[in-house]
Amino acid sequence: MAEQTVQREKDLYIDGRWVPGGGADLEVENPATEEVTGVITQASPADVEAAVAAAGAAFAEWSATPVAERAAALRRVRAVIAERADVFADIIHREQGSPPKLARGLHVDTPLGVIDATVEALERFPFSGRIGNSEIRREPVGVVAAITPWNLPLHQVIVKVVPALAAGATVVLKPAGLTPLAAFELARAFDSAGLPAGVFNLVPGSGRVVGDQLTRHEGVDQVSFTGSTPVGRRIAGVAAETLTRVTLELGGKSASVVLADTSDELLAKAVKITVANCFLNGGQTCTALSRLVVPKGRLGQVEELAAAAAAKYEPGSRLGPLISAEQRKEVESFLAPGAGGRDAVAVTGPVALPDRGYFVAPTVVSRVDPDSRLAQEEVFGPVLSILTADSDDDAVAIANNSIYGLGGAVWSTDDDAALAVAGRLRTGQVDVNGAAFNPAAPFGGYKQSGTGREIGEYGIADVCEIKAVQR
Incomplete structure (x- = not known):
């Protein structure tokens, strides 16, 4: 596939609007050609503050949205991604280097299957149950900061963002700096699907700046990170200072x-x-x-x-x-x-x-x-x-x-x-x-491969708090 015009992304998606980014520009390289295939504007600290505030403000209404409506919204997102599947595949082919067939099959079709499985899990998810005189409620945690890796630039976003939204949480996404372009296209898909303002927010930038700010932010209720084990250890240590919940999907040697x-x-x-x-x-x-x-x-x-x-x-x-x-x-x-x-x-x-x-x-x-x-x-x-x-x-x-x-x-x-x-x-x-x-089965590791589980019913449960109400 021939190299196309450089993709330029100057705006960030915050509170349901595309707004100019306040950070420095970042070039995105095609690793198969060593040529620049995109340029994005990164988020500034003020942009991150605005995104977290927007997610926090949107949480009450989104978490109270009936399950059927949340499921319908995610199905609309799925339909937009499927309609634009070749666009997503081309972006991933350029920014991540995957051969075209793999860029479509692994990188786009697999996350579509994850969305299907997660929406089906949402519709049967036990948000409430009983133990004796207690009603046991599973309630969305609040604002989730999703920090994703470069190797699967759409799939790894989907396995974090979709279960969180399904649960009723709101999301601030920081995609990998090496492969951020697919996340911009995903933000357009969320926008086209009509998700409420603030439910999904996109703030690209470096892990040491944007990632660290999100991990330390008192307005973030859970951090979900996929990447190397050494970086996961650092995130867990920072999050421990405020006892922020952490989901970590880290390295492997299978x-x-x-x-x-x-x-x-x-x-x-x-x-x-x-x-x-x-x-x-x-x-x-x-x-x-x-x-x-x-x-x-x-x-x-x-x-x-x-x-x-x-x-x-x-x-x-x-x-x-x-x-x-x-x-x-x-x-x-x-x-x-x-x-x-x-x-x-x-x-x-x-x-x-x-x-x-x-x-x-x-x-x-x-x-x-x-x-x-x-x-x-x-x-x-x-x-x-x-x-x-x-x-x-x-x-x-x-x-x-x-x-x-x-x-x-x-x-x-x-x-x-x-x-x-x-x-x-x-x-x-x-x-x-x-x-x-199996796109419906829980995904996660033992030992230093991480904590928590992603995808489907277990991914939804991972971003829920548990409350007991005695009657």
């Missing part, structure tokens, strides 16, 4: 565990899907299955399968770029000798890279030491580690040998055995034998 009884046919499927999952979005997903744990006696077979699968990911075609030169440098550091331990060896070879763009070769490294940097740290690039296990119990121990606990997978010819191992993995999601993503 393991795909192949059990000893797995048939050759299922093994081939396991390797193919694990490679695809690890390389999805250029390897830039928090749930990437970046560790493949296999029986030691089948290592040679797995290496051959993985190398063949990786060879199909051509940089610049099926495999998109990394988001920046800095990110490329970080990923390349994991390919340095010793990063995977002294016995680690790449089973993939060099490939031709485009002349422009922040591309790296899709890489599979085998015989990785479970305690090595490559096995322990989040790479956020198209790099798969293969580790060997002496037994199924050993495989579980290797999978759990991580500070993270976001995603995972189990492969076995015996469904009961797979489910038993799924129960032993200390992680928030586990896919058994390649099961599909």
Whole structure:
């Protein structure tokens, strides 16, 4: 797709109006071409104050809006996004670098499914119940500050904003500085759908300025952040000063565990899907299955399968770029000798890279030491580690040998055995034998992968307070 005219966004969306931003301009780079594809004006501290005030003023009326009306409003938003799906996909292709097919399928169609599932959950959500002489009420928390990452610039916004609005909360959104353009288009969708003024507000800017101001703001009742674990720790620490509620969706180092009884046919499927999952979005997903744990006696077979699968990911075609030169440098550091331990060896070879763009070769490294940097740290690039296990119990121990606990997978010819191992993995999601993503299921992690849950019924519950009224 040819590079288009630079997208210029001078105004912010605050209190139902487009108003001039008071901050500095920020260029948005296309990581596939290294060219400027957009320029936005960032929010000033005064803009953030205005957005929080608008959200606070809108809360009483929006939280009292009947569920049926909130559901209808979100369905209107969904219809506008669906109508403009190709526009969203083109923006994401330009600002995030995703190949066109992926920009539409992963980045637009998946969040549409999340909206559908969340609206359905809203219509059956138990906002009240009884325990003895007590009525138990779930009430929206108030103003939610949503701070979102660059890797999924529409999806990660939707999984925070839509459940919050469904619950009756109001939102101030700070999108990632590297990929803010889709958020502007989303603000236009909210505006076109006729949401009341102040219910949704957009204030782009840096995390150290806008993000910090939102996290410290006494008018913010909950902060929902997706990003790296180190930044999540800082946000949690700042929010703790005022005991502001925090939802954190952070890093991951997910393991795909192949059990000893797995048939050759299922093994081939396991390797193919694990490679695809690890390389999805250029390897830039928090749930990437970046560790493949296999029986030691089948290592040679797995290496051959993985190398063949990786060879199909051509940089610049099926495999998109990394988001920046800095990110490329970080990923390349994991390919340095010793990063995977002294016995680690790449089973993939060099490939031709485009002349422009922040591309790296899709890489599979085998015989990785479970305690090595490559096995322990989040790479956020198209790099798969293969580790060997002496037994199924050993495989579980290797999978759990991580500070993270976001995603995972189990492969076995015996469904009961797979489910038993799924129960032993200390992680928030586990896919058994390649099961599909469920847009209605709760999403979140164990350990240092975060706190709280997003999407659907659990995403709505996450932004609700609980009140007991005795009668």
